[in-house]
Amino acid sequence: MTTEQTKTPVNTSTDQDQRVLTYSQAINEALDQEMARDESVFVMGEDVAIYGGAYGVTRGLLDKYGEERIRDTGISEAAIVGAGIGAAITGMRPVVEIMYVDFMSLVMDQLCNQAAKLRYMFGGKTKVPLTIRTEGGAGRTLGAHHSQSLESWFMHIPGIKVVMPATPYDAKGLLLSSIRDDNTVVYIEHKMLYNSKGLVPEDDYTIPIGKADVKRPGKDVTVLSYSRQLLFCQEAAEELAGEGIDVEIVDLRTLLPLDVETIVESIRKTSRAVIVEEDTITGGAGAEIGMRIMEEAFDYLDAPVKRVAGADVPMPKSPVLEALAIPSKESIIEGIREVLP
Amino acid sequence: MTKSSKKDQPAGTKSPESELTCSKEQAQHYLRQMMHIRKFEDGMMDLMTKNIAQGGSHLYAGEEAVAVGAMAALQPDDYIASTHRGHGHCIAKGGKLNELMAEILGKATGCCRGKGGSLHLADVSTGNLGANGVVAGGLGIATGAGLSIKMRGDDKVVICFFGDGAMNEGIVHECMNMAAKWTLPVIYLVENNLYGMSVAIARSSRLEDHAKRAIAYDMPSSTVDGQDVLAVRDATATCVEHARSGKGPSLLIANTYRYYGHSRSDPRAYRTREEEAYWKDRDPIKLFSAHCTDIGLLSEKEIQALDAGTTEDIEQAIRFAIDSPLPDPSELCTDVYA
Numbered sequence: 001m002t003t004e005q006t007k008t009p010v011n012t013s014t015d016q017d018q019r020v021l022t023y024s025q026a027i028n029e030a031l032d033q034e035m036a037r038d039e040s041v042f043v044m045g046e047d048v049a050i051y052g053g054a055y056g057v058t059r060g061l062l063d064k065y066g067e068e069r070i071r072d073t074g075i076s077e078a079a080i081v082g083a084g085i086g087a088a089i090t091g092m093r094p095v096v097e098i099m100y101v102d103f104m105s106l107v108m109d110q111l112c113n114q115a116a117k118l119r120y121m122f123g124g125k126t127k128v129p130l131t132i133r134t135e136g137g138a139g140r141t142l143g144a145h146h147s148q149s150l151e152s153w154f155m156h157i158p159g160i161k162v163v164m165p166a167t168p169y170d171a172k173g174l175l176l177s178s179i180r181d182d183n184t185v186v187y188i189e190h191k192m193l194y195n196s197k198g199l200v201p202e203d204d205y206t207i208p209i210g211k212a213d214v215k216r217p218g219k220d221v222t223v224l225s226y227s228r229q230l231l232f233c234q235e236a237a238e239e240l241a242g243e244g245i246d247v248e249i250v251d252l253r254t255l256l257p258l259d260v261e262t263i264v265e266s267i268r269k270t271s272r273a274v275i276v277e278e279d280t281i282t283g284g285a286g287a288e289i290g291m292r293i294m295e296e297a298f299d300y301l302d303a304p305v306k307r308v309a310g311a312d313v314p315m316p317k318s319p320v321l322e323a324l325a326i327p328s329k330e331s332i333i334e335g336i337r338e339v340l341p
Numbered sequence: 342m343t344k345s346s347k348k349d350q351p352a353g354t355k356s357p358e359s360e361l362t363c364s365k366e367q368a369q370h371y372l373r374q375m376m377h378i379r380k381f382e383d384g385m386m387d388l389m390t391k392n393i394a395q396g397g398s399h400l401y402a403g404e405e406a407v408a409v410g411a412m413a414a415l416q417p418d419d420y421i422a423s424t425h426r427g428h429g430h431c432i433a434k435g436g437k438l439n440e441l442m443a444e445i446l447g448k449a450t451g452c453c454r455g456k457g458g459s460l461h462l463a464d465v466s467t468g469n470l471g472a473n474g475v476v477a478g479g480l481g482i483a484t485g486a487g488l489s490i491k492m493r494g495d496d497k498v499v500i501c502f503f504g505d506g507a508m509n510e511g512i513v514h515e516c517m518n519m520a521a522k523w524t525l526p527v528i529y530l531v532e533n534n535l536y537g538m539s540v541a542i543a544r545s546s547r548l549e550d551h552a553k554r555a556i557a558y559d560m561p562s563s564t565v566d567g568q569d570v571l572a573v574r575d576a577t578a579t580c581v582e583h584a585r586s587g588k589g590p591s592l593l594i595a596n597t598y599r600y601y602g603h604s605r606s607d608p609r610a611y612r613t614r615e616e617e618a619y620w621k622d623r624d625p626i627k628l629f630s631a632h633c634t635d636i637g638l639l640s641e642k643e644i645q646a647l648d649a650g651t652t653e654d655i656e657q658a659i660r661f662a663i664d665s666p667l668p669d670p671s672e673l674c675t676d677v678y679a
């Protein structure tokens with residue numbers, strides 16, 4: 001996939017500093033720059049060093065920073081995150097990689113019972129500046145154990161943050177913010193975005209965690225999305241624009257904390273909302289987002305909130321079934337039409 | 342098997358190959374299965390290169406003697422738990438080539454109706470409890486099957502396959518401890534191909550002799566040449582006998598090598614071409630073919646016939662898979678619940 005992101009970043013320097021990078025390169029650059037800037041930052045995970053990461057994101061870092069700071073681990077997810085927590089509360093800023101979000105199931109105790117709760121349990125006297133980079137989503141017909149979208153699991157845990165960038169620009173800025181954040185951040189990449197391209201400034205910039213971004217202004221309907229589905233929403237919006245339907249796309253970028261203010265502001269303008277998410281619909285991210293809309297923006301709505309989401313099934317292998325299990329441009333267009341007058 | 346105390350007679354270290362024997366029918370069966378697996382995997386690589394097979398596939402080429410030797414020590418109704426590198430296990434346990442190939446292509450005629458794919462390949466009718474996309478994901482399943490066998494009073498055993506890399510997952514140790522305490526009929530069979538993806542075994546563990554891990558659970562263990570199908574069969578048979586006679590679990594390490602990269606795009610920067618050549622020289626099919634002709638068990642001509650026959654079988658399976666229909670969209674939401 002090579003969808004060009006043409007949007008000009010808002011909070012950075014001039015266009016001349018920007019190069020076209022892939023999502024993968026943007027993440028790599030953030031790691032590189034932060035490791036150069038801060039000695040307490042190190043990377044560990046399965047196949048992150050010699051191999052450069054299952055999807056190549058950490059390529060080149062071993063040569064630059066050596067085995068001490070780019071650490072290949074055994075296949076021991078719970079220990080990777082657990083040791084990350086221990087290092088984080090004692091002065092380091094680890095960036096650990098869990099190869100597939102599907103394997104986050106193996107770290108849930110460390111993440112939910114330890115990382116998320118230490119600070120609160122100890123009366124605010126400790127902090128856990130840990131970043132967990134992982135990668136999820138369907139699209140490569142890898143089946144039920146390598147294709148899930150599990151963001152809603154983490155949204156349910158107070159004490160951690162959940163970041164899901166859709167563009168190379170956001171990927172870099174949000175990773176820098178995640179590493180610098182004094183809390184545990186689950187930073188979820190999408191396997192189908194790694195080769196997508198966009199403009200990325202060379203210098204150091206951060207994007208605030210918890211801030212959504214209006215990727216496309218419009219007046220007829222608000223589409224709320226994040227990660228890869230954002231690209232499908234953009235395609236859907238383009239097509240509907242041809243019919244004179246003006247879609248506003250809000251890229252949530254962070255799911256926890258959720259930028260309710262930007263969501264409400266957009267709905268106030270459009271009076272209609274569609275949530276597009278790849279995760280399974282029941283208890284998914286959209287359930288929380290939709291309820292927030294009910295609580296904060298009900299008065300502005302002219303139609304019920306609509307969700308376009310993944311089917312409630314384990315991800316099937318077969319390419320035909322996999323494509324049906326997640327939203328598509330077509331199903332998004334259909335969803336948008338449902339809320340229009 | 343070497344009891345951790347080392348007082349028992351070591352077994353499975355009984356090579357050279359020439360000392361080990363089998364009947365002519367067995368020899369043909371082992372060779373046919375190994376050739377099926379090799380050609381199935383070479384065919385998969387070709388299908389992946391042509392983009393006919395999408396998604397990942399972890400190929401078993403090079404490791405054939407482990408699956409074939411291990412299965413040769415089992416009865417048909419014994420169980421196995423497989424791994425992400427599971428094609429060889431499926432074939433050796435008696436899965437139908439056509440249905441396995443169709444499954445990997447995500448076709449309706451696949452053994453899991455196109456829902457599982459390579460990472461979840463299993464013909465469950467053969468006692469295969471399933472491949473697993475999660476490394477070490479089969480450990481609990483195999484241990485629980487062992488528990489069920491014991492509680493139901495069945496005369497079965499379970500082979501739990503997993504990799505050298507998987508040994509570093511916590512559940513491996515939780516399960517071995519449980520099985521040892523409850524004397525469950527489980528054979529923990531490690532396919533030690535020296536790497537977990539790109540990480541050499543020596544880079545993820547201080548242990549050189551991984552059979553030692555069994556000491557922690559007071560469980561017998563042994564190590565076998567995984568390129569020697571008869572040695573694997575006999576070492577497994579010792580473990581199977583131990584389990585079937587109610588003595589409990591054991592750990593068997595089979596030393597082997599995977600020929601292909603971990604995935605299609607793997608440049609194999611973590612290992613040398615010399616090391617690859619060394620292992621390809623110890624090719625399980627080549628070794629066993631030579632053994633069979635050396636001792637006059639099979640003629641060159643008989644081996645050629647097996648070669649031609651297995652080529653035809655795999656070509657037929659590929660044609661079947663390619664010509665098969667994709668699942669109907671209505672299949673999306675079926676089978677979620679019983």
Ligand SMILES: Cc1ncc(C[n+]2csc(CCOP(=O)(O)OP(=O)(O)O)c2C)c(N)n1
Nearest residue numbers: 103426474475476504505506507536537538
């Ligand atoms: C829990 C988990 N972690 C990581 C992976 C990614 N992964 C797939 S295969 C593999 C290497 C496994 O090594 P090993 O157990 O030695 O088996 P081999 O591939 O060598 O047969 C890894 C890390 C996974 N599938 N599951």
Ligand SMILES: [Mg+2]
Nearest residue numbers: 504505536537
């Ligand atoms: Mg291995």
